[in-house]
Amino acid sequence: MTSAAGGNGRPTAQQVALDHLRRRISDGTLAPDERIRQERIAEEIAASVVPVREALKTLEAEGQVRYVPHRGYQVRRLGLAELLETYHLRQLLEDDAIRQACPHFDDGLFEALEAEMATMETAAREVDLVAMAEANRRFHFLLYERSGMPRMTDFIRQLWQSTDAYRARYYAEPGHRDRVNEEHRQIVAALRAGAVEEAIALLRRHRDAAVDSLRRVVEPEESAS
Template sequence: MRTQRSGPGTTAQHALDGLRRAIIAGDLRPGQRVRQEEIAEGLGVSVAPVREALRVLEQEGQVVYRPRRGYFITELCANDLAEIYELRRILEERAVRAALPTLDEDAIERIALAARDCAEAAERGDVAAELAANRRFHFGMLESPDQVHTMRLIRLLWDSTEAYRAMYYNSPEERTLTLHAHDEILDAVRRRDADTLVAELEAHRARALEVLTAVLDAPE
């Protein structure tokens, strides 16, 4: 696994960041065992912060613990993924309809900046940067102060599929289609057209689900 060593003062947060990078980069793939000693050595830390970071990822649904075997990157089936995306559809429609009227020009500009960052990362082939920008893009139009519990659930659903989202963004064709979808979504945000925005977001999710389901159903 490719990791980045850190200097003095390394903490569990550094281990957590390293594990997240490995999942996004595809160094740790769904179903793969997480070798704690190897991770710790690569990050230049002891096993203790790695173990603490894995407990955080377990709570997010990104890893599972199997007694006497250790931690494994969560492996989803097509039904799991469909359920997660259906829950996202329900919660994100609720969130975006509540948040859209509260977005000021600065907020819309931050969403537009995230879209540009996503496009630039896609052009470079930097999947990690694109995923981070994509998350800022989507959450920028979902979050509002009075939706704390809704957003907590949405974050959990996003986190639980991060490894699969990385697989999706590794396809150049899908990266291109995603940028086009972002343009349509941003246009609806600028026009404050809630119905069109909901429809564009649903089409965007449906495409991702279609591609990821094909990945899950592909023969080994």
């Protein structure tokens, strides 16, 4: 994740707040429907509530949080239908991004992918879910950014961000962490061999595994509400 810099080259207070909130949502510290206490977040980053409030407005525009009158901001809970639609849109866009990107793959890209896979494997052993999620995101966007289609890549990124609150649930299971790492190695092997459609099929199964897991979590929650 990149940070916008101020005039002195350092991240602005708003970007620090935004990065911090994203991390708290990604690691599950801030769960769906949980109220976000702006004063507490401000204390955690040693800032005033003003940049926190501006960061929350950004997250609201992205669909990650919502404002509830008389209660403030909450992490937005997605229903099963919304999650399924999000992953369906991801499949459509990511499949095309890989096809557009494949003529631009080179040794430098594969070295970068290998480095992110190594980071993920270390994070899995250490049960560092945030580091694993961040490396996973970098792994995938190394591929999508080679498409040369920045607007498509930005839209894919927005779809990813809208489900950040649910990603920690998937990585919390040791078997899921192992599966993700193995699937990444299969995807890279297919891409190295020039088997682009095979890699796309592997990526679809990769997403489908996450969807199936989330379905088992979200469906009972919807039934109980």
